[in-house]
Amino acid sequence: MKFKIDNQTFKDLDIFDTAQNGQSVFALFNFTQCLGGKERLRSFLSSPVTDLTELTERKAAIAYFQKYLPIGLEVDKNSLDFTEFYLKNGSYPTRIVSKAIAIERKIMDKISPNSEYYLIEKGVSSTVNLLKSIHQFSLELSAKFQRSESYPTLLQKNNEKVLEIFSQPEYEEIINLKKIKAYDTSRLDYLFRYKDRHHIRFFLSLIYEYDAFRSVAKAAGEYKLSYPEILPETENRLNIEGLFHPFVENAIPNDIHFDGSSNLLFVSGPNMAGKSTFLKALGICVYLAHVGFPVPASRMTLSVLSGLCTTINIADNLKSGYSHFYAEVMRIKDVTAELSSNKNMLVIFDELFRGTNVKDAYDGTLAIVSAFSRIKSSFFVVSTHIVEVAKELDDNTKIKFCYFEVDQPDGVPTYTYKLKEGVSDVRLGMYIINKERLIEQINSITDDK
Structure with missing residues (x-):
């Protein structure tokens, strides 16, 4: 059941509207590092819930970030920005081209650069960088879980899904990829923007959620808040x-x-x-x-x-x-x-x-x-x-x-x-x-x- 709150209450408590001294509850918690994290934080604050399990899991995840993960999931912001742009723009490939065609496109771009090929090449490399960061963070998280008697259910479920995806051959290869060649660009573009787009969206959503968790955890320490x-x-x-x-x-x-x-x-x-x-x-x-x-x-x-x-x-x-x-x-x-x-x-x-x-x-x-x-x-x-x-x-x-x-x-x-x-x-x-x-x-x- 949805938690009932109206506009009068939102205004009274300065949840989003700026108070007389220039503060709001949202601003109090906003230490996010990316736009997606900021929007996820806003989404949390906009949608109070009555589900005890959901509240308990989110609270435990934030407390875990405060105690064990104060830096959070670190990603290259330029890679994140370009990946978001890359996924929203250009023509999505519906098939993988041959190695010969992939090499030909690379050569043609060298002779006469075009924005479409740059979008694909830069987008693929940015996405690969993000995936490697997420994979490394998940391994570190697994190691922390093994050393601890208790860990948040929400983070555990997320981490199991992340590692399951990375156990697939395509993603194992990405993690070990040292240099992205012309054919790699073509087949990974097909993977990221068409065949496995839902997984890439999941990874981006995870970055946003963990950014919001880290932000709230930082506010908890900054303002001496406690967990109810x-x-x-x-x-x-x-x-x-x-x-x-x-x-x-x-x-x-x-x-x-x-x-x-x-x-x-x-x-x-x-x-x-x-x-x-x-x-x-x-x-x-x-x-x-x-x-x-x-x-x-x-x-x-x-x-x-x-x-x-x-x-x-x-x-x-x-x-x-x-x-x-x-x-x-x-x-x-x-x-x-x-x-x-x-x-x-x-x-x-x-x-x-x-x-x-x-x-x-x-x-x-x-x-x-x-x-x-x-x-x-x-x-x-x-x-x-x-x-x-x-x-x-x-x-x-x-x-x-x-x-x-x-x-x-x-x-x-x-x-x-x-x-x-x-x-x-x-x-x-x-x-x-x-x-x-x-x-x-x-x-x-x-x-x-």
């Missing part, structure tokens, strides 16, 4: 230790724990205390786990979810005539529709009903949070600055209450960005207004003309 433990969806678990936002320098880590006794986390705290950053970090962490990537946390255990919906940076829709409040209502309606068919989701709302008056925001938050808490198969995280709602929800055993701590020595707030159990009673609106001397500035304005 992924469980079957029936476990209904989401526990994270040391969660941090990967875009925030020297980020303060926090923990979050769900279990069978509660399914909704109610987060309070004043503005700028860290609520939105925490919610984005949580969303990114869960999303990356469903791509099979390492996550921004020291430890994570989660059961496979069917989808992720966030509402963090929702805007009004002038084209549709929606106010901000109405856009919020429609967003909740859309999420509810998803929950009816995807009962195993993580849903995140930041500051419910910020687009309406305090009374409606209070009543709406109370009603929506109470309703969400009854959906036991999904997880919900809701932040708000309307802390009075918490008093009405206090006896709901399905809700956990947390807040972002703010110290106020001498009346001056200090943001710790640490999540604590309980409900915040800190109000900083007037402090900020007074700090910026807004009232004085307004009062200084005169009506003199």
Whole structure:
């Protein structure tokens, strides 16, 4: 089953769109060395999955690259570029010409060079170089597997297929080829672009995949990411230790724990205390786990979810005539529709009903949070600055209450960005207004003309 995610969530979490500081999750992981690897990385990030086996195999392969293959599969980039060009262009041969004709073509090219023969000659030599690099890497990989008690299933399956292909006579000959003669060019062109084109495409795909794996592994080391433990969806678990936002320098880590006794986390705290950053970090962490990537946390255990919906940076829709409040209502309606068919989701709302008056925001938050808490198969995280709602929800055993701590020595707030159990009673609106001397500035304005 496909993992459910929508454009609003992609935007909220800056998966591909550039964030305000010029970063995106894709850019964070992009240490790829070739265009095909970059596109494969994008494909992984575009397509989260719910298949536990696929997630486990990809995660293990990336972790293996980080530990044992930090350099990855090294290929000559010029050879790779030309091979890709060669496979896409020119007339594909449907038969092998005789040695005499092959030699004649070589001679004619010397007398009068033509682009078609250059494409074939250069393309064949480039492809041979790539094949030799792949073969050598596969032998090294086999040697590592023999010295290790455990190795990733995905890499093992790939390597078995690679070595099986290279055991065929045509490929054994290619590996031992010292010099490419005129007839070699003709018959290998037939092999690469016609008879065995599917194998050459497989080898290119492998280069792209291993480039993406090496890129993600490098990011894991660079940003101190960890590999999550992924469980079957029936476990209904989401526990994270040391969660941090990967875009925030020297980020303060926090923990979050769900279990069978509660399914909704109610987060309070004043503005700028860290609520939105925490919610984005949580969303990114869960999303990356469903791509099979390492996550921004020291430890994570989660059961496979069917989808992720966030509402963090929702805007009004002038084209549709929606106010901000109405856009919020429609967003909740859309999420509810998803929950009816995807009962195993993580849903995140930041500051419910910020687009309406305090009374409606209070009543709406109370009603929506109470309703969400009854959906036991999904997880919900809701932040708000309307802390009075918490008093009405206090006896709901399905809700956990947390807040972002703010110290106020001498009346001056200090943001710790640490999540604590309980409900915040800190109000900083007037402090900020007074700090910026807004009232004085307004009062200084005169009506003199």
